[in-house]
Amino acid sequence: MKEPVSRRSILRGAVLGGTGAVAGTLPTLVPYAAQAASGPSMPDFVEGSAALRPDKTVAGACQFCNCDCRLEIRMKAGRVIDVRGERSDPVQDGNLCVKAPMMAQLTYNPLRLTTPLRRTGGAKGDPGSQFEPVTWDTALDLIARRFLALRDQGEARAIANRTTGRMPRGAGALAHRLFSLLGSPNDTDVGPVCNDAGGNALAATFGLGNFTNGYGVDPATGKEDLGAARYLLMLGTNQAETHPVTFAYLLRARQRTRARLIVVDPRRTPTGALADEWLAPKPHTDFALILGMLHEVIGQGLYDRAFVDRWVLGFDELREHVAAKGYTPEWAAGVTGVPAATIRRIAREYATAKPAAIFCNAGISHQLGAFDTYRAIAMLAAITGNVGVPGGGCNFMHNTWPGGLGLPPLKTGVPDPGPALPVGPDAFAEAVISGRPYRLKAVMTEGNPLISSANTAKVRRAFETLPFYVYTGLFMEEAAYYADVILPVCAGLEFEGVYMRRDDRAIRWQDAAVPRVGQSRSDTEIFIGLAHALARNDRRHPPSYWADAFPLEWNDYKKLWATFVANTPGAGGMTMERMRARTEPLRWPCPSAGHPGVSTLYLDHPSWYQAARSLDPGNAGKRFLTPSGKAEIFTPELESRLVPSGHHALPIFFTHPEVTGGNPTLTYDAAFIANPVNPQALTHPVRLGTPADGTVHRQYPLMGMTGRPSVAHFAGVTHWTYTGEQLNGIRLVQIHPATADRHGLANGDPVLVESPRGAVTGTVLIEPGIRPDTIFLPNTFGPAQRVGDIFGDPRYEAANTLLDDRFYDNLSGQQAYKCFACRLRKVR
Numbered sequence: 001m002k003e004p005v006s007r008r009s010i011l012r013g014a015v016l017g018g019t020g021a022v023a024g025t026l027p028t029l030v031p032y033a034a035q036a037a038s039g040p041s042m043p044d045f046v047e048g049s050a051a052l053r054p055d056k057t058v059a060g061a062c063q064f065c066n067c068d069c070r071l072e073i074r075m076k077a078g079r080v081i082d083v084r085g086e087r088s089d090p091v092q093d094g095n096l097c098v099k100a101p102m103m104a105q106l107t108y109n110p111l112r113l114t115t116p117l118r119r120t121g122g123a124k125g126d127p128g129s130q131f132e133p134v135t136w137d138t139a140l141d142l143i144a145r146r147f148l149a150l151r152d153q154g155e156a157r158a159i160a161n162r163t164t165g166r167m168p169r170g171a172g173a174l175a176h177r178l179f180s181l182l183g184s185p186n187d188t189d190v191g192p193v194c195n196d197a198g199g200n201a202l203a204a205t206f207g208l209g210n211f212t213n214g215y216g217v218d219p220a221t222g223k224e225d226l227g228a229a230r231y232l233l234m235l236g237t238n239q240a241e242t243h244p245v246t247f248a249y250l251l252r253a254r255q256r257t258r259a260r261l262i263v264v265d266p267r268r269t270p271t272g273a274l275a276d277e278w279l280a281p282k283p284h285t286d287f288a289l290i291l292g293m294l295h296e297v298i299g300q301g302l303y304d305r306a307f308v309d310r311w312v313l314g315f316d317e318l319r320e321h322v323a324a325k326g327y328t329p330e331w332a333a334g335v336t337g338v339p340a341a342t343i344r345r346i347a348r349e350y351a352t353a354k355p356a357a358i359f360c361n362a363g364i365s366h367q368l369g370a371f372d373t374y375r376a377i378a379m380l381a382a383i384t385g386n387v388g389v390p391g392g393g394c395n396f397m398h399n400t401w402p403g404g405l406g407l408p409p410l411k412t413g414v415p416d417p418g419p420a421l422p423v424g425p426d427a428f429a430e431a432v433i434s435g436r437p438y439r440l441k442a443v444m445t446e447g448n449p450l451i452s453s454a455n456t457a458k459v460r461r462a463f464e465t466l467p468f469y470v471y472t473g474l475f476m477e478e479a480a481y482y483a484d485v486i487l488p489v490c491a492g493l494e495f496e497g498v499y500m501r502r503d504d505r506a507i508r509w510q511d512a513a514v515p516r517v518g519q520s521r522s523d524t525e526i527f528i529g530l531a532h533a534l535a536r537n538d539r540r541h542p543p544s545y546w547a548d549a550f551p552l553e554w555n556d557y558k559k560l561w562a563t564f565v566a567n568t569p570g571a572g573g574m575t576m577e578r579m580r581a582r583t584e585p586l587r588w589p590c591p592s593a594g595h596p597g598v599s600t601l602y603l604d605h606p607s608w609y610q611a612a613r614s615l616d617p618g619n620a621g622k623r624f625l626t627p628s629g630k631a632e633i634f635t636p637e638l639e640s641r642l643v644p645s646g647h648h649a650l651p652i653f654f655t656h657p658e659v660t661g662g663n664p665t666l667t668y669d670a671a672f673i674a675n676p677v678n679p680q681a682l683t684h685p686v687r688l689g690t691p692a693d694g695t696v697h698r699q700y701p702l703m704g705m706t707g708r709p710s711v712a713h714f715a716g717v718t719h720w721t722y723t724g725e726q727l728n729g730i731r732l733v734q735i736h737p738a739t740a741d742r743h744g745l746a747n748g749d750p751v752l753v754e755s756p757r758g759a760v761t762g763t764v765l766i767e768p769g770i771r772p773d774t775i776f777l778p779n780t781f782g783p784a785q786r787v788g789d790i791f792g793d794p795r796y797e798a799a800n801t802l803l804d805d806r807f808y809d810n811l812s813g814q815q816a817y818k819c820f821a822c823r824l825r826k827v828r
């Protein structure tokens, strides 16, 4: 181990001050760490001040990232004055990251939307668009009438909704019910933008699409789960910035276990900087690295024979496959640039270190072959016996509620919705513009597709012509200027609800801390209100069609949650009362009041078997929840399910055509078929193996990756806080020193990043910890982010104007944000 746990970026709490740089604009913040850093000899004058001594504390949760930290929200005279981390949660250990205080800055923010708005003038997308305030009833009636008119014309499927991770748990279930009653199949979540591929691959291999292990002590065994790992293999996951508090937990455990930490990433992130070893493959080539490791583990007999014999289906087919395809470490070295000897050594270390845990995040999900790559990783864990064991597993970050939240059955039937549009962030835009496979005419979003989609220019064109668009959000983000109706939502401290450490299925209850700003409503209330507006305006169905399906008492989240608990398999023990009484989150599945919840999925333990049976009586006696009850690498059924889409149960290497090196890539057929892993939706079949011609690299010799700007930001929302913009309001483009030299670029120079699709500006950050053939371009910046004006920051074009959205994973819908051909130009 190279370094002790560093707490420099982990705060114990944060004090909110009132001296903004520009008086009367936005509140500022004094980090509590600044006091802590001053040393134990200095008294805590804040704690000792009667003026700052809280008169009330509220138990909340930070909702920015998947750590789902518990917040002790300290109040004085009705205002949040401080947030502290939960000390009695051993995983959190009192920690928070730099973003926690920004939760309060969302509430105390003069740029908040405070009332529903209706468009009165201006072209769609024009920042000079005019809107007028309207009542909630007026806004919801307007939306209801437009939706019903389309339904009555036989075009229910032309209405679509896309949710985001910002919403309290359960809002997605309400949206799904509402769209089912309308007759539209196009109710989607943000999973294909974030990490659906991992869940899809886990479900196909082990039965459930969830992170397999848990942080902290497994209450079933009383032993550490992920803290017991002897080897931490992190691919495409920068946990120090994306999961700061759970990563700090892993680092604390590593001090005890001496576990080796291996980080695989084309750039040395703060996570890689803490690792025992940083491997830097070319972007978009992790798939080859894993195939090379599989070849080595099988060829050298490093797999777990007893586990394979008892619990794995398809091992012999995999052995023949990797041998026949020649996926040797030497071959993988040629593709990735990682030496073959290193691949062999890492394979041996991983296979023999038991237990060994793999972690992945967007660095894998945002690749063209995300589903197949995740499947290969799951196979590596399965054949080494590293699944269903504490301290092991395939810990692929996932976004959505495990298995969905259930509601009571509808009293009425619902229309047959037909097939949904292909999954993926840009399918809506494609359908609006081209009408393929059919045209969308009304869209509602809970988030900002102009920043998150893979082709911002195309989404902009689509939303200019879209007949009806409803934007719901906190601020006038880019997308709001295209809206016909704007609905203001509450910030996270303004409502009670349930939040989830989505990684390990760990759920917390949070109480509301402050009154709602203006007339803002929570997302659950918006969908309930919209259902009742549909009841008022529907001429085909009686009001009870909608009103009975959305009881008004669900506006009280406690009652809504109790309904979910009563109707969701595996959640029977997750009552509000139980969660509220805990300082630690409670993990799903948790079928009864006496069940402790599940940390290690597939653990050969009565607690797991009981939970598995609660999910489906057909799981009785099964360890893995696949048809066979084993980890399924290859079965004839899986093969025949995947083949029409162009994929196979045994993964075949391909990558993005803009990866250098003349690798096999893929082509898409124009036809539509049912998606085998998202069967509600259509997809284009692919043909694997088309060679990339490499001509793009004559003009665009570098490879670009997009990603989170730093620990200061989460998606676009933190760009609307004073602290977020103060810390990281400049888009810093990371460039290797040799590459910068070649281009005559120095630190701080303005730079233009150009791809065949577009160009964006940034500021040069020379960084030796990145491959010379690769640059890193922070995403989530956008031209409507006004807070940076306080600091004189530029308004940036979205990074996703550079990507080629035609290349996406046709199974999971994930877009290839992690590779685009590009070049640099100094801005003079």
Ligand code: SF4
Binding pocket: 062, 063, 064, 065, 066, 067, 068, 069, 096, 097, 098, 099, 100, 243, 244, 245, 246
């Ligand atoms: S952003 Fe994540 S790590 Fe930071 S305080 Fe919030 S939940 Fe915790």
